[in-house]
Amino acid sequence: EAxxxxxxxxxxxxxxxxxxxxxxxxxxxxxxxxxxxxxxxxPKLLIQxxxxxxxDDSQLPKDxxxxxxxxxxxxTLKIQPAKLEDSAVYLCASSLVTGRDGYTFGSGTRLTVx
Amino acid sequence: xxxxxxxxxxxxVQEKEAVTLDCTYDTSDPSYGLFWYKQPSSGEMIFLIYxxxxxxxxxxxxxxxxxxQKARKSANLVISASQxxxxxxxxxxxxxxxxxxxxxxxxxxxSVLP
Numbered sequence: 331e332a333x334x335x336x337x338x339x340x341x342x343x344x345x346x347x348x349x350x351x352x353x354x355x356x357x358x359x360x361x362x363x364x365x366x367x368x369x370x371x372x373p374k375l376l377i378q379x380x381x382x383x384x385x386d387d388s389q390l391p392k393d394x395x396x397x398x399x400x401x402x403x404x405x406t407l408k409i410q411p412a413k414l415e416d417s418a419v420y421l422c423a424s425s426l427v428t429g430r431d432g433y434t435f436g437s438g439t440r441l442t443v444x
Numbered sequence: 445x446x447x448x449x450x451x452x453x454x455x456x457v458q459e460k461e462a463v464t465l466d467c468t469y470d471t472s473d474p475s476y477g478l479f480w481y482k483q484p485s486s487g488e489m490i491f492l493i494y495x496x497x498x499x500x501x502x503x504x505x506x507x508x509x510x511x512x513q514k515a516r517k518s519a520n521l522v523i524s525a526s527q528x529x530x531x532x533x534x535x536x537x538x539x540x541x542x543x544x545x546x547x548x549x550x551x552x553x554x555s556v557l558p
Contacts, residue, residue, distance in 0.1 A: 372535050372548030432479050432491030
């Protein structure tokens with residue numbers, strides 16, 4: 331089974347620029363998550379999708395962050411404009427059902443804002 | 445208030461020895477799940493082990509076992525016979541009730557010495 335794919339792997343941008351990250355979950359996984367992991371911290375949920383609907387985006391800074399999941403499969407996360415404090419690893423994860431299964435995470439996109 | 449506490453920022457262990465990584469949690473929901481993830485330097489989060497709040501026995505998965513003490517609200521990860529490849533960040537996480545969102549702890553960096 332293919333894992334969760336993310337791209338790009340690394341991105342360096344200047345503050346006030348925009349950036350987009352892409353995630354392709356495991357086939358058949360209805361639930362997709364975007365997490366932000368700041369260096370030295372545990373991941374923090376930004377947004378959760380169930381199919382193509384948003385379940386939880388309470389911690390998403392909506393003035394600059396947006397996300398969509400077209401057709402309930404791939405997802406993109408966008409930051410516009412970026413701030414220095416957005417430097418982090420952005421992890422995408424997907425899951426099949428709630429319960430004993432953990433999520434399957436992608437390798438993440440490491441964003442550096444300079 | 446922190447829902448997941450990991451008090452050991454860093455741990456060292458000699459190869460082939462056992463090591464315990466601490467995790468305490470806070471929840472008022474009687475139904476919850478506890479998870480441990482490993483994050484190597486490559487960045488992806490790897491699911492290790494799961495413990496449900498109603499599980500009668502401690503979870504085990506190969507060299508990983510979970511020392512679940514419900515009254516103390518602790519869910520320590522025990523790694524037996526440490527290997528050099530075990531060097532990584534380890535995160536404890538909790539999922540409450542029927543929710544699908546994880547809350548992660550700050551992590552413990554484990555270094556296995558040859």
